[in-house]
Amino acid sequence: MSEHIVPRKVYFVVFGALMVLTALTVFAANIDFGVLNDVIAMTIAVTKAVLVILFFMHVRYGSRLIMLVVVAGFFWLAILMVLTLSDYNSRKWVEQRVRQSTIPSEAGR
């Protein structure tokens, strides 16, 4: 394991950036952007997470194997979310199908 020495300045800059982004989150939460509310909140949150992973967790200075491990972790998180949401998002389809199939039969009665 090669130890990469990170100048202290980098940590302070990243810390500052995180604080600014936190303030931005609070600020944005008080304004109604309509459909963009979630998008803006998530963008800020993801940016902060990336900063922490790259600098505080030293992934930026890690080997390719380390990067691969991080990517694999997120890939697995994506599997969890995509397949879970595939359930939630397709539940309505069932209701639609049921409605379509029952209406004609009721009409025929």
Place this chain on the structure above:
Amino acid sequence: MSTAVGAPATPIDAPRGVRFPHVNYLNANYGIKSWLLTLDHKRIALLYLASVTFFFFLGGVYAIAIRLELMTPAGDLVESQTYNKLFTHHGVLMVFFFLIPSIPAILGNFLIPLMIGAKDLAFPRLNLLSWYIYMAGGIITLWALLSGGVDTGWTFYTPFSTTFSNGYVVAAGLGIFVNGFSSILTGLNFIVTIHTMRAPGMTWFRLPLFIWAHYATSIIFILGTPVIAITILLVALERLARIGIFDPALGGDPVLFQHLFWFYSHPAVYIMLLPSMGIVSEVIATFSRKNIFGYTFVAFSSIAIAVFGFLVWGHHMFTSSQSIYAGMVFSFISYAVAIPSAVKVFNWTATLYKGSISYDTPMLYALAFIGLFLIGGMTGLFLAALGLDVHVHDTYFVVAHFHYIMVGGALMGYLGGMHYWWPKITGRMYPEGWARFAALVIFVGFNLTFFPQFLLGYMGMPRRYHAYPVDAPVWQVLHVMSTSGASIMGVGMLIPMVYFIWSMRYGKFATANPWPATGLEWRTASPPPTENFGTTPVVTWEAYEFRPMEETEVIGPGDTPAQPIDGMQPTDGKNP
């Protein structure tokens, strides 16, 4: 020891109570401190062996209590509330404290450095820490079970676990949460060790299949366990702080729990099974004196099972409110998992073909594994079929299916592995006759216990009920068969317990390579010295280089004679 194994393997008579002729990891130092503070992976494996065995027998006691209750149709032995606790405790102990850690933490811990030619795991201190975490998790869970008990089933389904159960759900959950970190540390340690500590010449495709299986298992440990940890935390948060995650009244969804729970707990089945498959690959090759058929396919099928295993969890939820479209996808992918599993079964069978087979105890367990895993796996496909699952969901058919996988698969592999490497671990042979007898008893008892449960389930006996109708006499007949089978299996489990302990003092001394096999672990003394190998081995041979027994007796086990690498004298001086 089988006579079929031949002259080179004959151990000498053990002088009673005499110490081993060489310094090894067992006699290098003595005293309680040398064990509790050890950093030696072999000693940590034995610490795990003792504690995992304790939890196994405790879980077994609960199983016997369940079976006794079900002998009669009336719920007369225990009250329904007590019965709920019995099957919950049985499940929690067996799944989280026996099946998941058993093979990786005991045999994996012991063998991975030996098999790849390393002195220890990459992080010996983390390894010891993982055992302490396991013990802490175990003690917390035991406290929860003994002081109040939990009645949710080992699956902790919401909304019962979050809203209605009066048991010690949070405490038991905390124990499992803590225990999860022990799994993560073990998995991390294995992955780093296999990547960075292989001996010169030990390329990826010279690794024994046992190592490939553990690599795949470690991937699941690392990627899956955090999810169950978070899920338990969410249950606790909702129970204690009424945060709406799973409760619809608070804006949550109870089925979300099932998604999160099975995202870990389905792959957890492969955590139990993959290491067993690794053992079976080793044992089949050794006792049929043939190189494993299709090595690369078997190796990659382990990885494929680990990856596919993460994509199928919805097949536990066909009768929940899960959308039928998601169900179709999960059903399809579940069928796909059968492919890498079948690759293994067919390749083992092809390895046996025209092999020079001997029926030593490890081989008996390996053959049992193949047959029982086949039944367990095929009935798994029944359950993965959307329509049929509606009929048999939550019946004894499911109970029978997963016991065929977990007991018929994982436990048979574990017992086979314990017998196969017992001479390496202790330097003593177990009594072969008794061991074969016990294997037979366990096999018969197992089938008598669980085969009738397929029939019961198909006829509609629901799981987790402690009473059933009197006017269906065939149900009681099947239940009595099952209970008597469980008693036979219980006795069968005690026999190895007795002769293993007996053999530690009175067993014959084992040679460095009693079977004889070609792996690196057999090229150092039995038991190995603390540093495993005197000099770092240089590997110039493939993973399996077997030749028929007749040739082995004359010219040695592999293309490369299995000389002890560090020049240490084998205990009988007869080893080739």
